[in-house]
Amino acid sequence: MKNFVLKLIYALPVCLLGHTGIANYDFDTTMSNHNNITRHTKLENPYDTKSDSLKDKRKTTDKAIALNIKIKNSKKNYLPGQKHTLALELELEGENAMIFNIEPKLPKDWKLISSDKISELSPGKSKIVLLSFFIPANTSPGTEIITLKLTDKSGKHLRSEDFKIVVAENYKLEVFLISNPESVKAGEEIITIFGIRNTGNVLQEIQISSNGLLSEIDMPLVKPDSLITITSSRPTNAKHYYLITLSTYLEVTGTNINESLKSYANTTVFPSKIKQREAFFRFPIRASFNYNSYTAKDILFSTISAELAGDGYLDEKKQHHLNFLLRAPQQQTLKRFGVTDQYSLIYDYKNQTTIYLGDHAYFINRLGFDNRYGMGFRIDQRVKRWIFTAFYSNPRLFSYNDTPLYGVQAKYAVTKKLQLGISLSESKGTIRGVSNKIDANPDEQGQIATVSLDYKSKNTHLETELSGSFTNLYTDYAGFINYSQSYKKFTYSGNLTLTGENYFGSIRNSLQYANNLFYKNKKWNASIGHIVSRVNQRLNPLFYAAEPYYENSYALLGYRFNQKHFVTIRVDQRKREDQLEPKSYFYKEKGITYRYLFSGERFNFSFNGRLAKTRNLLSATSNYRDSYAHSFNASYLIDSGLSIRVGLNHNYNNRYGLSNLSTSYTRYSLGINYSMSKAIRINASYNSGFSPEDTYLRRDFLNANISYKPSKNHLFEIRANYYENAGSVNRRELLAFGKYTYSFGAPIKRILEQGGIDGKLYSIHSDFESENIKIIAAGQRITSKKNGSFRLNNLPLGTNYIFLDHATLPEGFVEAKKAPYEVVVTQNKIADLNIELVKAATVRGKIMKIISRDTLGYKGYIKLNNEDFEYAVESDVAGNFIFKNIVPGNYKIALSNTSIESEYQIPTTLNVQVAPGEEENVDIRLKTKDRKIKFKTTNFNLSN
CATH class of the missing domain: 2.60.40.10 (Immunoglobulins)
Incomplete structure (x- = not known):
């Protein structure tokens, strides 16, 4: 139906032409889809050489000639801002040849690049005609019409054909x-x-x-x-x-x-202020003043102490390193605050020789003697693969363990993975410590000999010690092994510590072993294990409590949904016994623990829960009773300097005491971290109590810490701890601490010599006022004298940057050369520097677009530049612009818009020369550019 209507439309003018006696042209046009656009045209050929008259030509209409026009490379749409070529296939049907041309008519602003001429077209033959055109980038999307005008060789119009071109959306x-x-x-x-x-x-x-x-x-x-x-x-x-x-x-x-x-x-x-280069190699030192106080109901005491500490290299090559601490005076009340007087030094040379002098706590082996903090020495010497150690320590502060300790050790690196060691140490026994399983042995003295092995590789770690103690009373042995092995997704870890009943070391009459198998596969992880611990250790009761006996069997399964969400479930059976007298707890328990963890950028949250059956072994009854515990902790980062944290814990159980009654208690906590600036930081927290496993009494406490660092040399710290003492009635206590630290560098060696500069500010203009102009260099700010002269002293050797404070320059004057001024300062010499100032210049102008006979202003950005200076301004809507306070000289003018060059002709020579204190006017005339695009022959691959 559609083709019939089209034939009817095109047939009407043909019929009308036949009645007027004009040559009869019959057009028959059909269209396919957008990928194959066709125009089918029937034409009478008036140029048939076999006809001598118009009458004869009309006779040829009895046998009409059909012309098919087909676009072989039609596309769904055409992208603007590009060149496009249509390949038109012309096929003439009939018996006579024809000569005619196609004259394309493009939409407004489109540019015709090339159009082939047809010359002669023979019947039954086809010919490819190429039509190239450019679609402007700003052409609106939608349908546009290209009209093909058919003319004879004399230019007479025969017929026009329209083709629809769909312009694509251009997101450029x-x-x-x-x-x-x-x-x-x-x-x-x-x-x-x-x-x-x-x-x-x-x-x-x-x-x-x-x-x-x-x-x-x-x-x-x-x-x-x-x-x-x-x-x-x-x-x-x-x-x-x-x-x-x-x-x-x-x-x-x-x-x-x-x-x-x-x-x-x-x-x-x-830099407006160049940092003064340090003339000396300095050793970093901190000097501090400390204040501690303790306040209770009927007690108040405080201590004041000072300390001097240093930590750094003693030479530029970093071969000699020193660390020392001097804290004094000696005060017994300092122990109440967990600190004492101290005099210690550590010196290291090339990481080969290390010497410890003064107060130190030496820990040689896990199975050896306990740490004995006191005055002494230690020397570590590395010789190829060997490390030799000798040490001596004489405790001077605590009566619990005041006998000297000394010994030697040697370690040998067999390979990078394997290291062997042997040691021998000697001392005397101690008075009774916190553990009731270890008797006092102050009269016992002897030696402990230990051999060790340490092996580390990618998947294997083995650490072991075997010791023997030989004293005037007993001979006994101890062993320790820690082993882990990874294989694919599995990891096994285990350890064993076994010491004899009469072993002389810090761990005595003890057994501890653990086994754990861990599995991880992508988001899943699982583990099973068993732990038994019956450790008795010599510890000072002033600082430590006895470690409980315990036994655990457990299995755990965890799953990580993503980086933020993680859950675990654990089932276990455990037994735990307090080693203090009287015992606070001794119980068996079996239960399940579940945990959820959320980790976000600002918000973190964890939830822990436990359901269990607990049997209190201290009570007369032996039945299991329900117990449970739940807790959550959360923190939120409000901004980069402020965060808050909260916590809540609730427990219900019968673990503690002799009554076997279930008790319920709740603990909660609040905290805040606040960094007011890089200089001030605040941390505060409140905790309503602590676990009855440490003590079954409640204890509220409040902590606060404030640090203030106004500069790199000064630091102020304040801490306070307010709490209720466990086991006492109305026994509230306050611990306060204040500290001021001054950091500085002690000069060791001069490494930099310094020099100076003599300078002068001048101008060729008589009204130049050279006084009180600020000059800046190497941390110095000085002003010029009345005659413009200035002197800079104590400048570091080498290149220095000198510049002027523009706010202090006389009005209307600028520097003749680009700042800063580089001056090379040499030792014991004064360099010269002359700085010229000139009157500023002005450039005015206007940008005009010449379109046909109209002149329009252009709003855009204009650059003015030469080898030393560059300026930029924006013109107004009328195209006017002005450069003020520029340095006189020759400048190039450019428009800061790359697309304008494609639309307008810009003058090739845009220069301006401006003298001091003068004003120049420049007009920039832009003319519409005729687009000239060369058409390059392309081999088209056409298909039917």
Whole structure:
């Protein structure tokens, strides 16, 4: 039906032409789909050489000639901003040859590149005609019409044919730099202006980001063929003392943009104050003043102490390292606060020789003697694969263990993985400690000999010790082994400690062993294990409590949903016995524990629960009773400097005491961390109590810590701990601590010699006032004298950067050369520096677009630059612009818009020369550019 209507429409004018006596042209046109557009035209050939008259030509209409026009390479749509070529296939039906041309008519602003001429077309033959054209980038999407006008060789119009061309949506953006300062002074903002031009044909919604603070725009929308400007301001640190280059960028993304578009700009930041180079190699030292106080109902005492500490290298090659601490005076009350007086030193040479002098606690072997803090020495000497050690310590502060300890040790590295060792140490026994399973042995003395092996590889770790003690009373032995092995997704770990009843070391008459098998597969993990611990250790009861006996059997299964969510379930059976007298707890328990953990960027949360059956072995009854416990902890980061944390714990059980009654208790906690700045930090927490496993009495306490560091040399610290003492009535206590620390460097060796600069500010202009202009260099700020002279002393040797404070320059004057001024300072010499200032110049101008006979203003960005300076301004809507306070000289003028060059002819020579104190006018005339595109022959692969 559609083809019939088209034939009818085209047949009407043919019939009318036949009645007027004009040559009869019969057009029959059909169209296929968009991939194969066809025009089928029946034409009478008036150029048939066999006919001598118009009458004879009319006779040929009895046998009409058909012309088929087909687009062989038709596309669904055509992207603007590009060149396109249509391959037209012409096929003539009938008996006579024809000569005619095709004259294309394109939509407005489209550019014709080339159009083939047909010449002669023979019947039954086909010919390819190429039509090339350019679609402007801002052409609106939708359907456009290309008209093909058919003419004879004399140019007479025969017929016009229309073809529909669908213009595609063009999501093309251009991001470019408009202006950016080449250099700024530290403390000033870097103001960078970027341009975003929509070179496509649709309205685009964009998102922008930068490492600077962006100017606000009304809507993130860019209209076709329009430009928006974005200003990015990036602050610089006024206390930055080194010459650096900072990069500012603008990144643009959009819904229909496949990749982000970026534009960059670099700016050199010159320090307004160059950091004074250290003339000496210095050793870092801290000097502190400490205050501790204890306040109770009827007791108040405090202590004051001072300490001097150092930690650093003694030479530039970093071969000699020293660490020392001197804290005094000696006070018995210091022990109440967990500190004492101390005099200690550690010296290391090339990591080969290490010497310890003064107060130290020496720990040689796990199975050896307990740590005996006191005055003494230790020497570690490395010789190839060997490490030899000799030590001596004489306790001086605590009566619990005050006999000297000394010994030797040797270790040999068989390979990088395997190390063997042997040691021998000697001392006397101690008075009774916290464990009632170890008798006092003050009259016992002897030696402990130990051999050790340590092996570490990627999947295997083996650590073992075997010791024998030989005293005047007993001979006994001890052993320790710790082993872990990984195989694919499995890891086994286990340890064993076994010591004899009369073993002389710190661990005596003890047994401890553990086995654990761990499995991990992607998000799953599982483990099973068994632990038995019956450890008796010599410990000072002033600082330690006896470790309980315990036995655990357990199995665990965990699953991590993702990086944020994790759950575990554990079933176990355990037995735990207090080793203090009287016993607070002795129980058996079997239960299940479950846990959920959430880890977010700002919020963290954990929940723990346990359901169990508990039997109190201290009570007369032996039945199991229900017990359970639940707790949660959460923290939230409000901002980069403030976070809060909360916790809640509830327990219900019959573990503690002799009554076997189930008790319920709840604990809660609150905490806050706050960093007001880099200098001030606050930490505070409140805890309503602690676990009855430590003591069954309640204990509330409040902790607070404040640190203030106004500079790198000074530090103030305050801590307070307020609590209720366990086991006492109305026994509230307050512990307070205050500390001030001053850090400095003790000069060891001069490494830098210094020099100076004699300078002068001058100008050829008589009205130049050279007094009170600020000069900045190497941490110094000085002002010029009345005649413009100045002197800079104590400058570091080498290159120094000198510059002027622009705010102090006389009005209307600028520096003749680009700052900063580099001056090389040599030892014991005074360098010369002369700085010229000139009157500032001005450049005015106007940008005009010449379109036909009209002249329009152009709003855009203009750059003025030469080898030393660059300036940028924006013209108003009328095209007017002005450069003020520029350095006189020769400049090139450029427009900061890459797309304008494709539309307009810009004068090839845009230069301006401006003299001091003068003003120059420049007009920039833009003319519409005739697009000239060369057509390059292309081999088309056409298919039917």
